[in-house]
Amino acid sequence: MQQTATDSVGDITRYMRALGESARQASAALRRIDSGRKNAALDAIVERIEAARPALAKANQRDLENGRARGLSEALLDRLALTPARIDAMIAGVRQVASLPDPVGEIDGLRYQPSGIQVGQMRVPLGVIGIIYESRPNVTIEAASLCLKSGNACILRGGSEAAATNAAIAECIRAGLEDAAVPEAAVQIVATTDRAAVGELITMPEFVDVIVPRGGKSLIARIASEATVPVIKHLDGVCHVYLDAQADLDKAVAIADNAKTQRYSPCNTMETLLVHVDIAAVALPRIASIYRDKGVEIRGCDRTRGIIADALPATEADWAAEYLAPIIAIRVVDDFDQAVEHIGRYGSQHTDAIVTENVTMARRFLTEVDSSSVIVNASTRFADGFEFGLGAEIGISTNKLHARGPVGLEGLTTRKYVVFGDGHVRR
Amino acid sequence: MQQTATDSVGDITRYMRALGESARQASAALRRIDSGRKNAALDAIVERIEAARPALAKANQRDLENGRARGLSEALLDRLALTPARIDAMIAGVRQVASLPDPVGEIDGLRYQPSGIQVGQMRVPLGVIGIIYESRPNVTIEAASLCLKSGNACILRGGSEAAATNAAIAECIRAGLEDAAVPEAAVQIVATTDRAAVGELITMPEFVDVIVPRGGKSLIARIASEATVPVIKHLDGVCHVYLDAQADLDKAVAIADNAKTQRYSPCNTMETLLVHVDIAAVALPRIASIYRDKGVEIRGCDRTRGIIADALPATEADWAAEYLAPIIAIRVVDDFDQAVEHIGRYGSQHTDAIVTENVTMARRFLTEVDSSSVIVNASTRFADGFEFGLGAEIGISTNKLHARGPVGLEGLTTRKYVVFGDGHVRR
Structure with a gap:
């Protein structure tokens, strides 16, 4: 753990490479540390946080005052605030990670081959993970505990607004690691x-195996375009719900409501509703009435506007928009194929759902929609590490390689081949 | 499939993007094509190759004549030659791929979550794969069949020396796809x-999901540094065998012999032998005598040279060298830790083996050596898709993300989340 000073690190390249080297060494040590000791470190971190509540509050106060002085918006200040309830949630999160099964070391598919050797695959840590995030200071502890539990060393780069809070949390982590005799550079x-510093972090593949950015789209896009280290990420969440001709009407209405209005800002919130022409006239008035009650602005295609008189006209840009707001785009489609084609063209391969009672349509949707999470008869809002049973989530990936969808502990590991012989040689 | 003409494609960027667009469309179609039809296409390709033997021989003759006129080395001409036996091997390879289980569509870990939804992961094709390779024309058919079986569209870029042969093989593939009503752009x-064209292929992530380069290190290094599409690759195969203090002497000698001398040029051939000081005096004379008989040059550390009098002195460069030749570097180490540290510092995370009867040392080696394939008591030469039971291999990866070690059909797929509900919404 580095000292909590802020801008006295001198030469940035040298400083970041020194962090990288220490992380690489810690990662070798972490490979030898068993689940019990990793959990002991997580428990110790919890104790240190409990004991540091006053110090955390004070540090956070400093960040909030600086933020106010710098004119941060109320929304940003709210994200920055570390209330007692948020500290409780941080602690619960670390405990939750400690309670999860350790994915490291699991050996799959160990089988004898014709030569007589036994071959399987063992789950191992990725190595060193760089996390780059914005103002929410709880990410510091969340990311640190997921990386630690999965046997990875991590280098965390938080937002400058939260510098004092992050430093105070870092001190709890450092002390907890020390209590459990885990290398502090973990x-x-x-x-x-x-x-x-970010520029260095994302371009030292000799020290960093993967970057996980958490924050706004512009931050992530910049990191993805400049990084030479692989980046686990998603940029957009243009999620769709398709109401098939054979959708159950009550399910269709409930899901169209929930996927849009349960929360507006998450990446798994629906942005476009596609409705089969055969049920549009029955389904859309019921759905529109709910949206109207909740203040959701409707932008529709011509056929949608023929049914929902007060809908605004949707433009081409609406089909690709991630509103993250009480706005919805609605399109009436001729058939299943048009729905799938629409999702392929305008979607972001994040999360898409079909509502149908027809098993063939459900099977086709699962096969033909190439998104990270594909859902039958449930809300897109379920695409989340906790809801999927991962126990925790470091982010959501729409990458094709490695982890897709919500990324938990397993997504922070990889698999190597292990071979057992008895003096076997190749003929 | 494009026409077999060679340099009349006009604007390269526009040409490559057109290939990319066609591949993307074919990849959507391939998601809907079942195993039976993919196998039927592979069978049809086999029949087309059988029927085209005279045409293949003629095309290959043209390449060989051009190659001779251009002064290609005998080694290169040999790699380029498509003998009847090599055509037999190509056909056997396609049949083998057809006989493998289809990885696509497999659903793992489908479980109910507390909310009532069922969540699992489904194996799906990566999408579009770009393969860049050098003179061996058999790669054309090998890569095409692996991509087809795994439901991926592919764009193949072979070496210019093999242009006529590759075009003739391509025509067999095109015709076979047509016979089975699979889109030719697959x-x-x-x-x-x-x-x-290569520069375009590796920088169009909107059309290509992954690049697999096959060829010399300089080709792969250039592709990896310039690509914006992820690259499945390994650069070096600096593989080690470590003879532990408690190695069985006969196994140690057999494995040290086989790992080095069974073939000198593969990437999984041992380049450095590490020997625990306690057994060096007993093991090294026996091993050296075998190497001497087989004409393997020994370069050793001082302690090695104290035992093997005619060994040349190893320099720092020898520890990092991938000889791909009858040369071996040998180092006597003080203990297990020094061996693991040596492998960590000089190795290429490809394949490393320990020879030991001690179960604790074996367990530690598996855990602490961070290589794609880690082997106990068997030769490094086993690190191969066929020997590992994958049925086929498109390459070997030392990447951390996605497939590590030999990459077969499964490495050409990824997993997405699938969710089944019954109208479930999130609370």
């Missing part, structure tokens, strides 16, 4: 707010 | 030898 916080 | 061959 979790390192970048102790400079200089933006050049 | 397999496309880049019909230009212009190097700019």
Whole structure:
């Protein structure tokens, strides 16, 4: 763990490479540390956080005051605030991670081959993970505990607005690791707010195996375009619900409501509703009435506007929009194929759902829609590490390689081949 | 499938993007094609190759004549030659791929979650795969069949030396796909030898999901550094065998012999032998005598040279060398830790083996050596898709993300989440 000072790190390249080297060494040590000791470290971190509540509050106060002085918006200040309830949630999160099964070391598919050797695959940590995130200070502890539990060293780069809070949390982590005799460099916080540090972090593949950015789309897009280290990420969440001709009407209405209105800002919230022409006239008035009650603005295609008189006209841009707001685009489609084609063209391969009672349509949707999470008869809002049973989530990926969809502990590991022989040689 | 013409494609960027668009469309169609039809296409391709033996021989003759005129080495001409036996091997390879289980559509871990939804992961094709390879024309058919079986569209870019042969093979594939009513754009061959085509192929992530380069290290290094599409690859195979203090001497000698001398050029051939100091005096003379008989040059550390009098002195460069030749570097180490540290510092995370009768040392080696394939008491030469039971291999990866080690059909797929509900909404 680096000292909590902020901008006295000197030469940024040298500083970041030193963090990288320490992380690489810690990652080798972590491979030898068993589940019990990793859990002991997580427990110790919890105790340190409990004991540091006053210090955390004070540090957070400093960040909030600085933020106010710098004119941060109320929304940003709210995200920055570390209330007692949020500390409780942080602690519950660490305990939850400690309670999860350790994925490391699991051996799958160990089988004898004709040569007589036994071959299987063993789950192992990725190595060193760089996490880059914005103002929410709880990410510091969340990311650190997931990386630790999965046997990875991590380098955390939080937002400058939360520098004092992050440093105080970092001190709890450092002390907890020390209590459990786990190398302190297992979790390192970048102790400079200089933006050049991010540039270094994402371009040192010799020290960092993967980058997980958490934050707004512009941050993630910039990191993805500049990184030479692989990035686990998603950019957009343009999620669809398709109401098939044979949708159950009550399910259709409930899901169209929930997927849009349960919360507006998450990436798994529906942005476009596709409705088969055969049920549009029955389904859309009921759905529109709910949206109207909840203040959701409707932008529709011509056929939608023929049914929902007060809908605004949707433009081409609406089909690709991630509103993250009480706005919905609605399109009436001729058939299943048109729905799938629409999702392929405008979607972001994040999460898409079909509502249908027809098993063939359900099977086709699962096969033909190439998204990270594909859902039959449930809300897109379920696409989440906790709801999927991963126990925790470090992010959601729409990458094709490696983890797709919600990324939990397993997504922070990889598999290597292991071979057992008895002096076997190749003929 | 593009026409077999060579350099009449006009604007390279537009040409490559057209291939990409066709591949993307074919990949959507391939998601809907079942195992039976994919196998029927593979069978049809086999029949087309059988029927085209004279045409293949003629095309290959043209490449060989051009190659001789251009002064290609005998080794290169040999790799280029498509003998009847090699055609037999190509056919056997396609039949083998047809006989493998189809990985696509497999659903793992489908479980009910507390909310009532059922969540699992379904194996799906990556999408579009770009393969870039050098003179061996058999790669054309091998890569095409693996991609087809795993439901991926592919764009193949072979070496210019093999242009006529590759075009003739491509025509067999095109005809076979047509026979089985599979879209011809499922397999496309880049019909230009212009190097700019490679530059385009590796920088169009909107059309290509992954690049698999097959060839020399310089080709792969150049592709990896310039690609914006993920690359499945390994650069070096600096593989180690470590003879532990408690190695069985006969196994140690047999494995040290086989790992080095069974073949010198493969990437899984041992390049450095590490020997625990306690058994060096007993093991090394026996091993050296075998190497001497087989004409293997020994380069050793000082302690090695104290035992093997005629060994040359090893320099720092020898520890990092991938000889691919009858040369071996040998180092006597103080203990297990020094061996693991040596492998970590100089190795390439490809394949490393320990020879030991001690179960604790075996367990530690599996855990602490962070390589794609880690082997106990068997030769490194086993690290191969066929020997590992994958049935086929498109390459070997030392990447951390996605497939590590030998990459077969499964490595050409990814997993997405699938969710089944009954109208479930999130609370």
